Amino acid sequence: MSPYELLFAPFADFGFMRRALAGCLALSLGATPVGVFLLLRRMSLMGDAMSHAILPGAALGYLAFGLSLGAMTVGGILAGLVVVFAAGLVTRASVLKEDASLAAFYLLSLAAGVMIVSLRGRNLDLLHVLFGSVLALDDHSLLLIASITSLTLFGLALLFRPLVLECFDPSFLRAVSRLSPVAHYGFLLLVVFNLVSGFHALGTLMAVGIMILPSAAARLWTRNLPAMLLFASLSALASSIAGLLFSFHADVPAGPAIVLMCGLVYFASLLAAPGGLLAGRLPVRKHLES
Amino acid sequence: MPPLIRFDNLTLGYERHPAIHHLSADVPAGALVAVVGPNGAGKSTLLKGVAGELRPIGGHIHLPELPRGGIAYMPQRSEMDHSFPVSVFDMVAMGLWREIGAFGGLSRGQRQRVENAIEAVSLSGFEARQIGSLSGGQLQRARFARLILQDAPIILLDEPFAAIDARTVEDLVHLILHWHAEGRTVLTVVHDFEQVRRHFSTCLLLARELVAFGPTAAVMTDALLARARHLSEAFDDNAPECHVAEAA
8 A cells, every 4th residue: 555545545535534634623723722721720530521511412402403413512512501600600609629519510411411312312323422423524513613613712812811820820810800710611611612512523422532632642741831732732633634544444433543543642652751651760861060 | 097908896707607806907008017826816817808818707898999909919828730831930920910911912121020020039040940840939939029010009928938948038028028118018927926026017916806916016025925825715616606796
């Protein structure tokens, strides 16, 4: 097989591969930077929780309107927002910490979702929701993902300074400005949007993968935030391309292939990066004078 | 001249248990006040109340009309996440928030002021370092540099010298005295009586209730300090309701 056939032909010859590539590009630019902030806020696992919280909304949309992109998107976003804001309210007004309140609401949401799906769903549809369909992205889905990415980049640019402060010194932000809740909820809003965007391509279970894995890899390489964001996006894109090609040639599902490629980058970083496993085991280099 | 901060029969506390009990005192503008008292006397609680982080459960705190950020409050246990990737320069520059807000860039002049603040706390050369790589004393210096830029008329410091070496304490006290000379009102919780006697003209001695407030020499007497120790009884879960009149 020539390099052309290996690397370019799948995209050149097949429209669905090009669409998948465009979708992944959008996810890498939008969802992955959001994942970097999730990681830095120590909310990596909450992304997973949130992705489950979206299920009942998407299921309700499906129950009412069938396999409709719009209905499932709106439903997913609404369910995500209800969980985020209810949990946020409980966190700010009660003694429960963020993880506890979010866990409570997402578990309820997930249970409701499974209940709803079982009322009328067929297994095939459930598989679509859980694992997405990156190789079957239609115009509407693609437009939706691209729009959410544009919104995300714009939102992150607007929120950047308050969000960074909210992450590393929230009490200072509260003292100097009223933007603390704006940064907090604005960011969670972006998380929900991107999870919904990711669930169309990769499914609710896989969407978090392209957010967190490249971010964790980036954190191993650098302690500079802009560099982290750039590294994470680029490695997410590279993993997406590799994953799509792997899925094409080996005839395996694309969503998991992409996330596994992200995992490959993560493991390579664990081995090679300055913040990784081996850094502490290398021979000690001669220390500096000061 | 009217007082800047007036504590009017103030009670602050947690879950109905008072940590500050019926405190009345007037802090004049430009005062440099050491807040002194045994552990559990309510010193941190008082600062939290002034900073607006804790709502009074009785009485009032009268403050002048200030823009947001007009009170610079440095809590004892900072919620700061030291592992977050941010440089000393960026962290200190956030002291300019009132000027630059969420979106404004730093002008050349403002960059220079950030540099100057970093130099004022002897951290020059550390601008590009990550805050996570600083020692405890260096981090405290960086927090003071940020305070310099906050340019607030009221400054609240909760145990700024805890676990800080003598040299750093000396530098930081110097900054506090400078703020005092600039006419700012500074309330500082201090545990070291020696430091209080040497540097602070006014003293507020607390033991849940006010023991004494006035010139340091008149407050830091053996008799009053012993009274403060005696007053700081244990927190009683089954305490009866307080019947002191709320109206002053």
